[in-house]
């Protein structure tokens with residue numbers, strides 16, 4: 001397994017957000033996390049990227065226990081890209097500087113190497129002409145693609161995507177989706193949290209339903225989204241259908 005979360009427990013005060021959660025992700029697999037607001041999807045992604053510490057349990061990446069306090073989080077984050085709903089690009093920096101900042105400042109790459117890599121990626125996603133632009137000169141879809149490139153430039157083993165299409169106007173969702181499909185075709189391992197069941201259906205190999213910080217049900221998208229076993233998954237999907245999101 002590339003990623004193994006075992007008995008992961010995370011609390012905020014007396015609120016148990018991840019409750020002895022187990023999740024395994026194989027190399028090249030794309031896993032979609034679904035579940036009600038507050039079920040712990042974002043928290044799980046943040047714990048995997050070591051942005052949030054866990055109270056108990058372990059997380060292994062490629063056989064290494066990354067939750068071991070002796071592990072350097074910067075080295076782990078080099079192997080795990082995380083992209084947020086709100087892009088989080090630095091507004092005062094150009095697209096190119098946004099992408100090369102972490103590789104040069106944190107991960108020890110030379111400026112030339114980082115620039116070359118960044119330009120290769122921007123070229124691949126059709127944004128090379130935006131390298132010198134500032135984020136506010138880009139559409140939401142372009143900004144999100146830049147944010148994904150920023151995560152990819154370290155050649156991560158695992159890409160975590162937290163609601164990456166949720167802030168976008170519907171007509172811009174397609175370009176981000178198609179980038180993610182291309183990454184899947186190239187064998188990138190991804191875990192994505194989403195409220196968009198169509199997105200999960202289109203890109204995921206496996207859908208994992210989180211309920212109150214636990215994995216309640218998982219399986220192929222057609223099974224979990226089309227014919228779920230657990231009553232709580234059925235209830236959740238019924239609400240999604242009511243909201244017109246399936």
Ligand SMILES: Nc1ncnc2c1ncn2[C@@H]1O[C@H](COP(=O)(O)OP(=O)(O)OP(=O)(O)O)[C@@H](O)[C@H]1O
Nearest residue numbers: 012017035036037038039040041042043044193195
């Ligand atoms: N830093 C924090 N301090 C206190 N509580 C937090 C913190 N971060 C998250 N929580 C709580 O943890 C719970 C799970 O939040 P999380 O964002 O992981 O859920 P989610 O499934 O991603 O929800 P959504 O679909 O709305 O993004 C929520 O009740 C949230 O209020």
